[in-house]
Amino acid sequence: MKTRAFLTLVLLLAACAPSLRDDATSRRMIAETTLPPMKLFAPITPQPQPIANRDLVADFLDLSFEMESGKQLPVLTRFEGPISLRVTGAPPATLARDLRLLLDRLQREAGIAITVTQNPDAQITIEAVSRRTLQKVLPQAACFVVPNVSSLSEFRSLRRSPKTDWALLTTRTRVTVVVPNDASPQEVRDCLHEEVAQALGPLNDLYRLPNSVFNDDNVHTILTDFDMLILRATYAPELTSGMGREDVAAKLPAIFARINPNSAAPARAQSARTPIPFTQAIQTALGPGTGLANRQTAADRAVQIATQAGWNDTRRGLAHYTRGRILQVTDPRAAPGEFRLADRFYAISNQTRLHRAFVASQLASYALAAGEPARARALVTPYIPLAKTAQNAALLATLQLLRAEALRAEGRVPQADALRLDSLGWARYGFGADWAVQGKLREIATLRAQTPPS
Structure with a gap:
């Protein structure tokens, strides 16, 4: 089986550790908030970034001929041939639209012939079940994919069978994807x-x-765009199931020269392989079911490696x-x-600006708590x-x-309220249930320092 680790929103959950304010005004403001309708993203317009074909070749081989283990x-x-996909279980309301947008992209950007069907013989089955049901099977998984079965129940019966071992496949004929139906819309889409x-x-x-x-x-x-190039190459006519690494x-x-002809990016410096202990350290530090002391040890080990x-x-x-x-809990001043x-x-x-956005959210929370709203806003x-x-x-x-919250701290209340209202529609898609959205509101509202900066 192949799982998506239970880290989906870990970069954002409890992102705002330095909590200094929890006054009655904030609690009343949040309690009285009426959540607007959920906002949805428009279809993507591809904006490919330059990627060196030499890098694509190396990445394709490492992605396609190894497992995470x-x-x-x-x-x-x-x-091989056209692919049909069906949805079973109890899918949430947002799944159909997000799946349609995904399949449209796979057809347009990756050139994969994939369509939805009701036929039980579909090559790919997406089964939507509760998180509790999913995690009874794989406790640390947010979702997962397994070969040679057409349902979760069939996987249960064949879980330790050679049939569900990816390494023993020579071609793909049936695959089941299991996703949660009671997670946030974004988590379901990400799965x-x-x-x-x-x-x-x-x-x-x-x-x-x-x-x-x-x-x-x-x-x-x-x-x-990188992922679409990898998938387009996977289904290139020059390749077929059963080919070995050297032949591929x-x-x-030639495949990447054809599908990525305008690449002007310089090849990156060759990256050393990531040792398994680093992967294990990150998963231990951020995954579920681990005590704080072990998380701290694992995080320290990742930095050391x-x-x-x-x-x-x-x-x-x-x-x-x-x-x-981890230090947000164990040593907030060091975080x-x-x-x-x-x-x-x-x-x-320049390819890690999105990574920096997550860091900015953390540093901005500390700036707000320190009474530096202008710095938080700039971040x-x-x-x-x-x-x-x-x-x-x-x-x-x-x-x-x-x-x-930074604008409110600066006294720019109308602007703050308008932006806050706009954020709530996205929060409903990103965090899901009303209580989760309210929790995020409360988390950030408690950040602002009690005493405004002089």
Whole structure:
């Protein structure tokens, strides 16, 4: 099986640790808030970024011939011929629209012939179940994809069978994606993007990738231009299921020259492989079911590994960001320093601006708590359009609410109220249930320092 780690919104949940204010006025303001209708993103207009074809070849091979565990996959596998997809279970109301938009992109951008059907013999089944049901099967998964079954019940009966081992496949004929039906609309959509993409193509995740959902940092929540190129190459006519790594490697330069002809980007410096202990450290630090002391140890270990390896890419930024998140609880005064280090490493590349948006939300919360609303506003404002372009409603709402709170602290109440109202529609998509939206409002409202800056 292939799972999406239970880290979907971990970069935003409890993002605002330095809580200084919880007065009656704030509680009354939040309690009296009437939530507006949910906002939805428009269809994406592709805006491809330059990607060096040499990098695409290396990334394709590592994504397609390895698992996250480090296990090697002997051959390339994919679906052969047109692909049909059906939805079963009890899908939430937003799933149909988000799935339609995803399939439209896969058809247009990746050139994959994939259509929806009611036929029980569909190649891909998306089954929507409660999180409780899903996590009875895989406790640490937000969603997952498994081969050679057409339902969750069938997977239960074959869970330890060779049939559900990706490494034993020679071609793909049936795959089931299991998603939650009681998570936020954004989390369900994010699961659709990652798990359907992995049902179709790569099974690996690489922490070194700055612009991909095939990265367990979960910064990118919808398929990127990079992901579409990888999927388009997977279904190129020159390739077929059963080809070995060397044969695929020989075909890829011509494939990417054809599908990515205008690449003017310089090739990146060759990245060292990510050791399994780093992956395990990040997952332990940010995943569920781990005590705080073990989280702290794991975060420290991730930073140690990244530092000793001399990384200057997204992995070094993620390590410091992760330690900052843990320090928010164990040593709040030390946390901003880790976030600033994360930002320093993310700033090395122009492909990690979205990563920096998450860091900005953390640093802005500390600025608000310190009575520096102008600084908080300056930190988050540049990233609001980027969050919208990335279609990350949870991040967008968080940045808008932080900016609104800064404006309120500066006495610019009408502007603050208008921005806050705009954020709530996105918050309903990003965080889901009314109580979750109210909780995010309360979390950010408690940040503003009791005494205005002089």
